[in-house]
Amino acid sequence: MAEPERPPMSLPGGSAAGEGAPEVGSDTNALEPAPSAAVSPGTEEPTGDAKKKSNFPCFPLSGTVDVLLKAVGDTPIMKTKKWAVERTRTIQGLIDFIKKFLKLVASEQLFIYVNQSFAPSPDQEVGTLYECFGSDGKLVLHYCKSQAWG
Amino acid sequence: MAENEFLEEKTFKQHCAKFIKHSEEIGDGWEWRNSKDCSDGYMSKTHFQTRNRTSVTEQLFPQAEDDFELFSDDSEAVGPAAASEVIRYEYHVLYSCSYGVPVLYFRASFLDGRPLTLKEIWDGVHQFYKARLLQEPWSTITQQEHPILGQPFFVLHPCKTNEFMTSLLENSEKDNRNINYITSWLSIVGPVVGLNLPLSYAKAMS
Numbered sequence: 640m641a642e643p644e645r646p647p648m649s650l651p652g653g654s655a656a657g658e659g660a661p662e663v664g665s666d667t668n669a670l671e672p673a674p675s676a677a678v679s680p681g682t683e684e685p686t687g688d689a690k691k692k693s694n695f696p697c698f699p700l701s702g703t704v705d706v707l708l709k710a711v712g713d714t715p716i717m718k719t720k721k722w723a724v725e726r727t728r729t730i731q732g733l734i735d736f737i738k739k740f741l742k743l744v745a746s747e748q749l750f751i752y753v754n755q756s757f758a759p760s761p762d763q764e765v766g767t768l769y770e771c772f773g774s775d776g777k778l779v780l781h782y783c784k785s786q787a788w789g
Numbered sequence: 790m791a792e793n794e795f796l797e798e799k800t801f802k803q804h805c806a807k808f809i810k811h812s813e814e815i816g817d818g819w820e821w822r823n824s825k826d827c828s829d830g831y832m833s834k835t836h837f838q839t840r841n842r843t844s845v846t847e848q849l850f851p852q853a854e855d856d857f858e859l860f861s862d863d864s865e866a867v868g869p870a871a872a873s874e875v876i877r878y879e880y881h882v883l884y885s886c887s888y889g890v891p892v893l894y895f896r897a898s899f900l901d902g903r904p905l906t907l908k909e910i911w912d913g914v915h916q917f918y919k920a921r922l923l924q925e926p927w928s929t930i931t932q933q934e935h936p937i938l939g940q941p942f943f944v945l946h947p948c949k950t951n952e953f954m955t956s957l958l959e960n961s962e963k964d965n966r967n968i969n970y971i972t973s974w975l976s977i978v979g980p981v982v983g984l985n986l987p988l989s990y991a992k993a994m995s
Binding site for chain 1: 915916917918920921924949952953956957959960961964966968972973976977979980985986988990991992994995
Protein backbone atom coordinates (compact mmCIF):
# COMPACT_ATOMS: atom_id res chain seq x y z
CA MET A 640 0.00 0.00 0.00
CA ALA A 641 2.57 2.57 0.91
CA GLU A 642 4.74 3.61 -1.94
CA PRO A 643 8.45 4.10 -1.60
CA GLU A 644 10.05 7.35 -2.72
CA ARG A 645 7.23 9.69 -2.08
CA PRO A 646 8.74 13.08 -1.58
CA PRO A 647 6.20 15.69 -0.53
CA MET A 648 6.02 18.48 -3.01
CA SER A 649 6.51 21.98 -1.80
CA LEU A 650 6.49 25.31 -3.54
CA PRO A 651 8.36 28.52 -3.20
CA GLY A 652 6.23 31.22 -1.61
CA GLY A 653 4.01 31.61 -4.60
CA SER A 654 0.95 33.42 -5.75
CA ALA A 655 -1.59 30.76 -4.86
CA ALA A 656 -3.36 31.41 -1.62
CA GLY A 657 -2.68 29.40 1.44
CA GLU A 658 0.20 27.27 0.41
CA GLY A 659 -0.28 25.12 3.40
CA ALA A 660 2.53 22.67 3.43
CA PRO A 661 2.52 20.42 6.42
CA GLU A 662 5.03 21.38 9.00
CA VAL A 663 7.80 19.67 7.21
CA GLY A 664 11.12 19.95 8.81
CA SER A 665 14.45 19.63 7.18
CA ASP A 666 14.13 15.90 6.95
CA THR A 667 11.87 15.89 3.89
CA ASN A 668 12.87 15.98 0.26
CA ALA A 669 11.70 19.44 -0.57
CA LEU A 670 12.51 20.60 -4.08
CA GLU A 671 12.22 24.18 -2.99
CA PRO A 672 12.26 25.78 0.42
CA ALA A 673 9.00 24.93 2.14
CA PRO A 674 6.60 27.82 2.66
CA SER A 675 5.27 28.58 6.11
CA ALA A 676 2.80 26.02 7.32
CA ALA A 677 -0.88 26.78 7.26
CA VAL A 678 -3.28 25.41 9.80
CA SER A 679 -4.80 22.33 8.28
CA PRO A 680 -7.34 19.85 9.49
CA GLY A 681 -6.58 16.20 9.52
CA THR A 682 -4.62 13.73 11.51
CA GLU A 683 -1.83 14.63 13.80
CA GLU A 684 0.66 12.34 12.22
CA PRO A 685 4.22 13.29 12.81
CA THR A 686 5.55 14.65 9.57
CA GLY A 687 8.55 12.42 9.82
CA ASP A 688 6.31 9.73 8.36
CA ALA A 689 6.47 11.51 5.04
CA LYS A 690 9.60 9.70 4.10
CA LYS A 691 9.17 6.35 5.74
CA LYS A 692 8.35 3.25 3.87
CA SER A 693 5.67 2.00 6.11
CA ASN A 694 2.82 -0.39 6.27
CA PHE A 695 0.49 2.40 7.37
CA PRO A 696 -2.74 2.53 5.42
CA CYS A 697 -2.75 5.13 2.70
CA PHE A 698 -4.48 8.08 4.24
CA PRO A 699 -3.19 11.55 3.67
CA LEU A 700 -0.78 13.30 5.95
CA SER A 701 -2.11 16.28 7.73
CA GLY A 702 -2.91 18.94 5.13
CA THR A 703 -1.85 16.94 2.11
CA VAL A 704 -3.44 14.48 -0.25
CA ASP A 705 -1.84 11.75 -2.30
CA VAL A 706 -1.86 12.49 -5.98
CA LEU A 707 -0.92 10.12 -8.76
CA LEU A 708 0.06 11.84 -11.97
CA LYS A 709 -0.43 10.03 -15.26
CA ALA A 710 0.74 11.28 -18.62
CA VAL A 711 -1.63 11.32 -21.59
CA GLY A 712 -0.55 10.74 -25.17
CA ASP A 713 3.00 11.65 -25.92
CA THR A 714 3.37 13.98 -22.98
CA PRO A 715 6.59 13.25 -21.10
CA ILE A 716 6.20 10.93 -18.16
CA MET A 717 7.31 12.19 -14.79
CA LYS A 718 9.89 10.04 -13.08
CA THR A 719 8.13 10.53 -9.80
CA LYS A 720 4.43 9.99 -10.21
CA LYS A 721 3.24 9.93 -6.64
CA TRP A 722 3.17 13.18 -4.76
CA ALA A 723 1.87 14.41 -1.45
CA VAL A 724 0.26 17.71 -2.37
CA GLU A 725 -1.06 20.38 -0.02
CA ARG A 726 -4.82 20.48 -0.02
CA THR A 727 -4.83 24.17 -0.79
CA ARG A 728 -2.58 23.85 -3.81
CA THR A 729 -4.48 25.01 -6.87
CA ILE A 730 -4.57 23.30 -10.23
CA GLN A 731 -2.65 26.26 -11.58
CA GLY A 732 0.07 25.73 -9.00
CA LEU A 733 0.21 22.05 -9.76
CA ILE A 734 0.46 22.65 -13.48
CA ASP A 735 3.24 25.18 -12.98
CA PHE A 736 5.08 22.61 -10.93
CA ILE A 737 4.71 19.84 -13.51
CA LYS A 738 5.82 22.17 -16.28
CA LYS A 739 8.93 23.06 -14.34
CA PHE A 740 9.58 19.45 -13.54
CA LEU A 741 9.22 18.50 -17.20
CA LYS A 742 11.14 21.59 -18.28
CA LEU A 743 8.38 22.94 -20.45
CA VAL A 744 8.44 26.58 -21.42
CA ALA A 745 5.92 28.93 -19.85
CA SER A 746 3.95 29.36 -23.03
CA GLU A 747 3.38 25.64 -23.55
CA GLN A 748 0.01 24.60 -22.34
CA LEU A 749 -0.48 21.71 -19.97
CA PHE A 750 -3.87 20.45 -18.91
CA ILE A 751 -4.86 18.37 -15.95
CA TYR A 752 -7.92 16.13 -15.92
CA VAL A 753 -9.93 14.36 -13.28
CA ASN A 754 -11.73 11.19 -14.28
CA GLN A 755 -9.58 11.30 -17.42
CA SER A 756 -12.15 13.60 -18.94
CA PHE A 757 -12.72 16.84 -17.11
CA ALA A 758 -10.36 19.79 -16.71
CA PRO A 759 -10.90 21.55 -13.38
CA SER A 760 -10.49 25.31 -13.56
CA PRO A 761 -7.11 26.76 -12.56
CA ASP A 762 -8.27 28.03 -9.17
CA GLN A 763 -9.71 24.71 -8.08
CA GLU A 764 -7.96 23.26 -5.05
CA VAL A 765 -6.44 19.81 -4.94
CA GLY A 766 -8.09 19.08 -1.60
CA THR A 767 -11.54 19.67 -3.07
CA LEU A 768 -10.75 17.48 -6.04
CA TYR A 769 -9.56 14.74 -3.75
CA GLU A 770 -12.83 14.87 -1.86
CA CYS A 771 -14.86 14.65 -5.04
CA PHE A 772 -12.80 12.31 -7.14
CA GLY A 773 -10.35 10.57 -4.88
CA SER A 774 -10.54 6.84 -4.28
CA ASP A 775 -8.38 4.26 -2.57
CA GLY A 776 -6.74 7.07 -0.67
CA LYS A 777 -5.49 8.94 -3.69
CA LEU A 778 -6.44 11.32 -6.43
CA VAL A 779 -5.51 10.26 -9.93
CA LEU A 780 -4.85 13.15 -12.27
CA HIS A 781 -4.03 12.85 -15.92
CA TYR A 782 -1.93 15.56 -17.48
CA CYS A 783 -1.53 16.37 -21.12
CA LYS A 784 0.66 18.77 -23.01
CA SER A 785 -1.37 20.09 -25.89
CA GLN A 786 -2.32 23.22 -27.65
CA ALA A 787 -5.91 24.14 -27.05
CA TRP A 788 -6.27 27.06 -29.42
CA GLY A 789 -4.47 28.98 -32.07
CA MET B 790 -15.16 3.55 -29.82
CA ALA B 791 -15.04 6.86 -31.67
CA GLU B 792 -15.23 5.93 -35.30
CA ASN B 793 -14.71 9.46 -36.43
CA GLU B 794 -12.17 11.94 -35.29
CA PHE B 795 -14.78 14.59 -35.74
CA LEU B 796 -17.90 15.22 -33.77
CA GLU B 797 -21.05 14.86 -35.82
CA GLU B 798 -23.72 17.47 -35.46
CA LYS B 799 -26.26 14.97 -34.25
CA THR B 800 -23.90 13.80 -31.54
CA PHE B 801 -23.15 17.41 -30.71
CA LYS B 802 -26.84 18.00 -30.04
CA GLN B 803 -27.15 14.86 -27.94
CA HIS B 804 -24.23 15.83 -25.75
CA CYS B 805 -25.57 19.35 -25.41
CA ALA B 806 -28.91 17.96 -24.29
CA LYS B 807 -27.26 15.90 -21.56
CA PHE B 808 -25.12 18.84 -20.57
CA ILE B 809 -28.15 21.08 -20.27
CA LYS B 810 -30.00 18.46 -18.29
CA HIS B 811 -27.30 18.57 -15.66
CA SER B 812 -27.20 22.34 -15.82
CA GLU B 813 -30.90 22.39 -15.00
CA GLU B 814 -30.34 20.06 -12.08
CA ILE B 815 -27.82 22.38 -10.52
CA GLY B 816 -29.25 25.69 -11.72
CA ASP B 817 -26.23 26.55 -13.82
CA GLY B 818 -28.23 28.57 -16.33
CA TRP B 819 -27.51 26.92 -19.67
CA GLU B 820 -30.33 26.63 -22.16
CA TRP B 821 -30.81 25.54 -25.74
CA ARG B 822 -31.86 28.05 -28.34
CA ASN B 823 -33.05 27.29 -31.83
CA SER B 824 -32.42 29.42 -34.85
CA LYS B 825 -35.47 31.02 -36.44
CA ASP B 826 -36.01 28.16 -38.84
CA CYS B 827 -35.11 25.62 -36.17
CA SER B 828 -32.56 23.92 -38.37
CA ASP B 829 -29.72 24.94 -36.10
CA GLY B 830 -29.38 25.53 -32.46
CA TYR B 831 -26.89 26.39 -29.81
CA MET B 832 -26.39 26.39 -26.08
CA SER B 833 -26.45 29.71 -24.33
CA LYS B 834 -25.64 31.08 -20.91
CA THR B 835 -25.41 34.56 -19.47
CA HIS B 836 -23.67 35.48 -16.27
CA PHE B 837 -22.24 38.47 -14.49
CA GLN B 838 -18.75 38.96 -13.20
CA THR B 839 -17.09 41.76 -11.37
CA ARG B 840 -13.77 43.13 -12.39
CA ASN B 841 -11.65 45.79 -10.75
CA ARG B 842 -11.55 49.15 -12.41
CA THR B 843 -8.39 50.18 -14.13
CA SER B 844 -6.21 52.79 -12.54
CA VAL B 845 -7.01 55.23 -15.34
CA THR B 846 -10.62 55.26 -14.31
CA GLU B 847 -9.68 55.77 -10.69
CA GLN B 848 -7.86 58.93 -11.61
CA LEU B 849 -10.93 60.31 -13.28
CA PHE B 850 -13.22 59.48 -10.39
CA PRO B 851 -11.52 60.03 -7.05
CA GLN B 852 -13.17 57.90 -4.46
CA ALA B 853 -13.09 59.90 -1.26
CA GLU B 854 -15.74 59.09 1.34
CA ASP B 855 -16.98 62.69 1.25
CA ASP B 856 -17.60 62.59 -2.43
CA PHE B 857 -19.64 59.49 -2.03
CA GLU B 858 -22.00 61.16 0.41
CA LEU B 859 -22.49 64.12 -1.88
CA PHE B 860 -23.53 61.88 -4.70
CA SER B 861 -25.56 59.47 -2.67
CA ASP B 862 -28.78 60.49 -4.38
CA ASP B 863 -27.33 60.38 -7.80
CA SER B 864 -27.80 57.05 -9.48
CA GLU B 865 -24.85 57.73 -11.69
CA ALA B 866 -22.53 58.38 -8.78
CA VAL B 867 -19.10 56.92 -8.81
CA GLY B 868 -18.01 56.23 -5.29
CA PRO B 869 -15.91 53.72 -3.41
CA ALA B 870 -18.41 51.02 -4.33
CA ALA B 871 -17.53 51.49 -7.99
CA ALA B 872 -14.00 50.30 -7.48
CA SER B 873 -15.04 47.14 -9.27
CA GLU B 874 -17.42 46.92 -12.15
CA VAL B 875 -19.92 44.39 -13.30
CA ILE B 876 -19.58 42.80 -16.68
CA ARG B 877 -22.24 40.79 -18.38
CA TYR B 878 -20.90 37.77 -20.24
CA GLU B 879 -22.89 35.85 -22.75
CA TYR B 880 -21.59 32.47 -23.93
CA HIS B 881 -22.82 30.46 -26.86
CA VAL B 882 -21.77 26.98 -27.88
CA LEU B 883 -22.27 26.35 -31.58
CA TYR B 884 -21.37 23.52 -33.86
CA SER B 885 -18.89 24.21 -36.62
CA CYS B 886 -19.49 22.14 -39.73
CA SER B 887 -16.19 23.08 -41.25
CA TYR B 888 -14.15 22.03 -38.23
CA GLY B 889 -16.47 19.30 -37.01
CA VAL B 890 -16.18 20.56 -33.47
CA PRO B 891 -18.04 22.80 -31.03
CA VAL B 892 -17.00 26.43 -30.92
CA LEU B 893 -17.29 28.89 -28.06
CA TYR B 894 -18.67 32.28 -28.97
CA PHE B 895 -18.95 34.98 -26.35
CA ARG B 896 -19.53 38.65 -25.86
CA ALA B 897 -19.24 40.90 -22.90
CA SER B 898 -20.58 44.30 -21.99
CA PHE B 899 -20.66 46.64 -19.05
CA LEU B 900 -23.97 47.28 -17.37
CA ASP B 901 -24.45 50.47 -19.31
CA GLY B 902 -24.41 48.42 -22.49
CA ARG B 903 -20.95 49.36 -23.67
CA PRO B 904 -19.32 46.28 -25.19
CA LEU B 905 -15.85 45.27 -24.08
CA THR B 906 -13.09 45.76 -26.59
CA LEU B 907 -10.80 42.93 -27.52
CA LYS B 908 -8.13 44.42 -25.30
CA GLU B 909 -10.53 44.53 -22.39
CA ILE B 910 -11.41 40.92 -23.05
CA TRP B 911 -7.72 39.99 -23.00
CA ASP B 912 -7.26 41.87 -19.76
CA GLY B 913 -9.85 39.58 -18.26
CA VAL B 914 -8.22 36.36 -19.35
CA HIS B 915 -7.07 34.30 -16.40
CA GLN B 916 -3.46 34.91 -15.51
CA PHE B 917 -2.80 31.25 -16.06
CA TYR B 918 -3.42 31.47 -19.81
CA LYS B 919 -1.89 34.83 -20.49
CA ALA B 920 1.56 33.67 -21.51
CA ARG B 921 0.14 31.46 -24.21
CA LEU B 922 -2.43 34.01 -25.26
CA LEU B 923 0.10 36.79 -25.61
CA GLN B 924 2.20 34.63 -27.85
CA GLU B 925 -0.48 34.31 -30.45
CA PRO B 926 -3.34 36.61 -29.56
CA TRP B 927 -4.85 36.87 -32.97
CA SER B 928 -5.11 33.19 -33.52
CA THR B 929 -6.68 32.59 -30.14
CA ILE B 930 -9.53 35.04 -29.66
CA THR B 931 -10.93 36.74 -32.72
CA GLN B 932 -14.06 38.66 -33.48
CA GLN B 933 -16.51 37.15 -35.91
CA GLU B 934 -20.08 37.32 -36.95
CA HIS B 935 -22.29 34.91 -35.04
CA PRO B 936 -23.44 32.35 -37.65
CA ILE B 937 -27.02 32.34 -36.42
CA LEU B 938 -27.57 35.77 -34.89
CA GLY B 939 -25.41 37.71 -37.33
CA GLN B 940 -24.01 39.89 -34.56
CA PRO B 941 -20.35 40.40 -33.69
CA PHE B 942 -19.08 37.97 -31.09
CA PHE B 943 -15.67 36.94 -29.89
CA VAL B 944 -14.66 33.42 -30.73
CA LEU B 945 -12.15 31.06 -29.22
CA HIS B 946 -10.47 29.68 -32.27
CA PRO B 947 -11.32 26.03 -32.78
CA CYS B 948 -8.56 24.78 -35.01
CA LYS B 949 -6.82 22.80 -32.28
CA THR B 950 -9.99 21.44 -30.72
CA ASN B 951 -10.02 18.24 -32.68
CA GLU B 952 -6.41 17.57 -31.73
CA PHE B 953 -6.74 17.87 -28.00
CA MET B 954 -10.15 16.25 -27.87
CA THR B 955 -8.97 13.27 -29.87
CA SER B 956 -6.14 12.59 -27.47
CA LEU B 957 -8.48 13.00 -24.53
CA LEU B 958 -11.09 10.67 -26.03
CA GLU B 959 -8.53 8.04 -26.93
CA ASN B 960 -7.15 8.10 -23.45
CA SER B 961 -10.54 7.67 -21.80
CA GLU B 962 -11.64 4.92 -24.12
CA LYS B 963 -8.68 2.87 -23.03
CA ASP B 964 -10.32 2.64 -19.65
CA ASN B 965 -13.88 2.45 -20.93
CA ARG B 966 -14.84 5.79 -19.59
CA ASN B 967 -17.94 7.58 -20.78
CA ILE B 968 -17.32 11.11 -21.81
CA ASN B 969 -19.62 13.91 -22.65
CA TYR B 970 -17.72 15.68 -25.40
CA ILE B 971 -19.27 19.03 -24.61
CA THR B 972 -18.53 18.80 -20.90
CA SER B 973 -14.91 17.84 -21.45
CA TRP B 974 -14.34 20.40 -24.14
CA LEU B 975 -15.97 23.24 -22.27
CA SER B 976 -14.07 22.42 -19.09
CA ILE B 977 -10.87 22.95 -21.08
CA VAL B 978 -11.66 26.07 -23.09
CA GLY B 979 -14.17 27.81 -20.85
CA PRO B 980 -11.85 28.99 -18.07
CA VAL B 981 -9.79 31.00 -20.56
CA VAL B 982 -12.71 33.38 -20.92
CA GLY B 983 -14.13 33.30 -17.45
CA LEU B 984 -16.42 30.32 -17.81
CA ASN B 985 -15.79 27.73 -15.10
CA LEU B 986 -17.79 24.55 -14.89
CA PRO B 987 -18.79 23.28 -11.45
CA LEU B 988 -17.19 19.95 -10.63
CA SER B 989 -20.54 18.20 -10.56
CA TYR B 990 -20.49 18.14 -14.34
CA ALA B 991 -17.55 15.79 -14.16
CA LYS B 992 -19.41 13.44 -11.89
CA ALA B 993 -22.53 13.62 -14.02
CA MET B 994 -20.53 12.23 -16.93
CA SER B 995 -19.38 9.07 -15.27
